[in-house]
Amino acid sequence: MAELDLYDRFRTRAVRLGLPRDEVTGALVEPICLTTTFEQRLPGKPQSQYVYSRPGNPSRVSLERCIADLESASHGLVFSSGLAATAMLMIAYASNSHVACMANLYSGKRRYLTLVGPKHGVAVSFADNMEEELEGVLRDDAKLVWIETPRNPTLSLVDIAAVSTVARRQGALTVVDNTFLSLYIQNPLKFGADLVLYLVTKFINGHSANNVKDVLMGAIAFKSPKLKSELSLLQNAMGSVPSPSDCWLAHRGNKTLYVRARTASETxxxxxxxxxxxxxxxxxxxxxxxxxxxxxVAAKQHRESLGGGMIAFRIKGCGEAAEKFCESSRYFTLAESLSGVKSLCEIPACMTHTAIAEEERQRMGIYQDLIRLSVGLEDAEDLLEDVASTLAKVAEFIASQDNGN
Ligand SMILES: Cc1ncc(COP(=O)(O)O)c(C=O)c1O
Known part of the structure; x- marks a missing residue:
């Protein structure tokens, strides 16, 4: 790691961090280490730190180190999906205890917490406003506090320092899902969080689909050596690790994170x-x-107050107008997921957030007319023209309906 410390700037570190140059071939691009097992010199005497690819593989370790370094953490671990990482943290720190989460958490995590967690003794409390309500909902035996900022899909923010101060006082670890902003825009550990979670699938890998295959992956980063030994044990014991080729693809994607996260934010x-x-x-x-x-809060927590690549807006004309917008847009493809090179749109009330009862959705501000945009890397002018003309088309359609045409 010592040589990596030479690189103190994000862009340089993102491009340069990884395994040392291959001494045999001098290959400029890191090879993918597609082995599952490693030859030993003598029984029980491996040639290196690697024995078998579930406990460790060079392509995975290379990505894990890169994520940890860019997050200013000491350790990084990657998993076969964001939910695999989530489940492992719940098993490690919420079994037979209590976790406090914000109410409009990603629906897959809510599903885990309400349908799976109780089977291993996880009790959960949800709070609408974590800064104001956390102290009241956190039980004495609570081990975890879980936040996402910006929240999905209403893009309200959580003050990480305020929440982690309360959690620490009560002996709980704070986890921040930082997927919406990426390693480049926000680094939660700097504001007192204990663990940061990433859906590598989104900004870090960034390409959503390429011609060969694409990546579904989760990652966590943290500073504590105690967490490292507890979580590495679980990563190996549960075995939900990504393949070396997926690690390589995500690592390659991350080299251009700076350019993609900035461009998406500016557009x-x-x-x-x-x-x-x-x-x-x-x-x-x-x-x-x-x-x-x-x-x-954005000015305090986000690099240069950048807003990220996600926008939420309510369109005039209710759910019908929202549907018409999503069907008619030329460049915003109607699909779930986010932070890839292509722009996407979706209606959370009838797509990603259907697991939440309608009344609760309304309370959270997830109305039928709320559209979530994930801004990609197309020319800003094309996206601006597309949004303007699609909105005009929708308004015309709604007016024609109102006139009974
Ligand atoms: C904020 C957030 N957390 C967690 C997840 C789950 O990640 P995965 O699909 O990799 O399991 C998602 C998926 O979209 C998400 O948006």
Missing amino acids: AKKLAVALEECPHVVTVIYPGLISHPQHP
């Missing part, structure tokens, strides 16, 4: 400004706008 801000000015829009939620109610 998203232009779109958010245009949407705010559009008469066919009810409201726009984007953390990079001054009008965002928690913009000061």
